[in-house]
Amino acid sequence: MKLIYNPVFLEHDTGMHPENKKRLTSLGDLPVTNLESGEQFLELVHSPDYIQKVKQVSEAGGGHIDAETVVSSGSYEAAIYAVGATIMASETGDFALTRPPGHHAYIDRSSGFCIFNNIAIATQYHVNQGKKVLIFDFDGHLGCGTMKFFYETDQVLYWSLHQYPAFPGGGSAEEIGAGKGEGYTINVPLPAGSGDEIYMDAIENFLPIAKKFNPDIVAVSAGFDSHQYDLLLDLRLSLNAFYKTGFILSENFDNIFATLEGGYNIEMFPKCLYNFLDGINQKKMKFEERGTDSMIQTYYEYEGRKALLEQNLRKFWK
Ligand SMILES: [Zn+2]
Incomplete structure (x- = not known):
């Protein structure tokens, strides 16, 4: 798995916003991949009215399109190439190092820095070719737009x-899909303060369902805001957890690709990203950090939620 990057992603200019171009420039000089626009694929997920709205706001010089999400004059261009890169x-089985991120975006509206x-979109593209797709979303936030879009299908397992x-x-652990999709959404709700051992347990414990699918x-919706020094959340992962996550994915699945979601600590972000890539490519881990654990109350809270989720999923995954 290698990075797919193009400087067009820097044209999404959000100024002092936490989701800004420094996230990508912090990685230094990256090889540039020639991309095709993904504009023709937008309607696989988004409504024509919403697509036009983003385009118009962008062409008019930009502005806020919801409480958290900013559009600049270059954002529409960046966003359609982010789709193309994904x-x-x-x-190709690679990692699209894109901005703006996407997993909060709904059919007809932006949300949480996502356009x-x-x-x-990439998932629906493959579903239309008869493929079954596992979406593994390890960003520290729920990918609410993604979850909602696939909530009623059994062709996509959203985890x-x-x-x-x-x-x-x-x-929550109660949201497990609906209709034909019941049992095909797995939300592992981690308590604030969760460290490496809870996180790795949450992966290992539900991995058999993903394999059975x-x-x-x-x-992979690859977000790195669950690192302990990320200011947007209160999860406590060390760098090692991202390496292990990548390694476990590569040991258990073929045909994996990823696209960038969150991760806002500019100093830690490159280390998180490269550790994930080294894990998935089964290379040696470059950035070691002392592993983290969780307070005992946090662990009990997690165990209770895990038991509830297992109970909710049991009848669908024997
Ligand atoms: Zn996030």
Whole structure:
């Protein structure tokens, strides 16, 4: 898995916003990949009215399109190439190092720094070709737009690990999908203060369901805001957890691709990202950090939530 990057992603100019271009420039000089626009794929997920709205606000010089999300004159261009890069990554098994992120974006509205839902669009592109897709969303927030879009299908298993409760709301152990999709949404609601041992348990414990689903493709929403020094959340992962997450994915699945979601601590972000890549490529871990654990109350809270989730999923995954 290698990085797919293009400086067009810097044209999404958000100023002093936490989701700003320093996230990518912090990685230094990166090889540039020639990309195709993903504009033709937007309607796989988004309504024509919403697409036009983003385009118009961008062409008019930009502004806020919701309480958290900023659009600049270059944002529409950056966003359609972010979709194109994610589609490309899904065909080459690579990591689309994109901005703006996508997993909060809904059919007809932006949310939480996200404009177009890159991972949902790439997933739907493969579902339309008859593929079963596992979306593994390890950003520290619930990918609310992604979850909602696939909530009633059994072609996509949406598996998210996130702090709960936290922005954007939702993502409890009770939300497991509906209709044909009942049992095909797995929300692992992590208490604030969760460290490495809870996080790795949350992966290992629900991995058998993901394997049983037997996906043709694994689509990873890769966010790094669950690191202990990220200011947007109160999860406590060390750098090692991102390496292990990548390693476990590569040991258990073929055909994996990823796209960037969150991760806002500019000093830690490159280390989180490179550790994840080294894990998934089964190389040696470069950035070691002392592992973290959780307070005993946090662990009990997690165990209770895990038991409830297991109980809710039991009848769908024997
Ligand atoms: Zn996030």
